[in-house]
Amino acid sequence: MKIQIADDTVLYPDIFVTCDRQDLQTEMIFRAPTLIVEMLSPSTQSYDRSQKFALYRRLSSLREYLLIDPETRRAEDFLINADGFFVLFDMSESETLELARN
Numbered sequence: 001m002k003i004q005i006a007d008d009t010v011l012y013p014d015i016f017v018t019c020d021r022q023d024l025q026t027e028m029i030f031r032a033p034t035l036i037v038e039m040l041s042p043s044t045q046s047y048d049r050s051q052k053f054a055l056y057r058r059l060s061s062l063r064e065y066l067l068i069d070p071e072t073r074r075a076e077d078f079l080i081n082a083d084g085f086f087v088l089f090d091m092s093e094s095e096t097l098e099l100a101r102n
Contacts, residue, residue, distance in 0.1 A: 002029050003036070005055050013056075014039045020061065032061035035099065040069040053078070057086065064100050 002010045010029070013036045018024070020032035036056055038048045048067060056062055065078040065086065078086040079100050091097055 003033055003059075004029050004031050005058055009055060011052060011055060013037065018061075033059065034061055035064045035066070036062065037066045037068065040067055042071075045069070066099070
């Protein structure tokens with residue numbers, strides 16, 4: 001499954017959630033995710049943290065971006081605040097992983 005950012009930009013997230021009516025009618029190209037999760041690997045970590053996140057931030061629907069590093073067992077959750085900025089919440093030491101309910 002793909003997320004279309006612009007006419008010429010399509011990305012493949014590891015996991016995403018959408019509640020958009022149009023997205024719920026398709027099986028391949030989605031346009032309005034609220035949550036995107038990326039599982040980091042040594043080969044993709046830099047891209048997922050920088051360029052890919054910058055592209056995802058262009059989506060007005062995005063409220064949360066979660067990065068999980070299975071090697072280091074880190075979980076970093078970026079939540080959008082009232083001012084429209086993404087704020088980091090490091091949940092690496094938490095016993096449970098609680099996602100926002102936007």
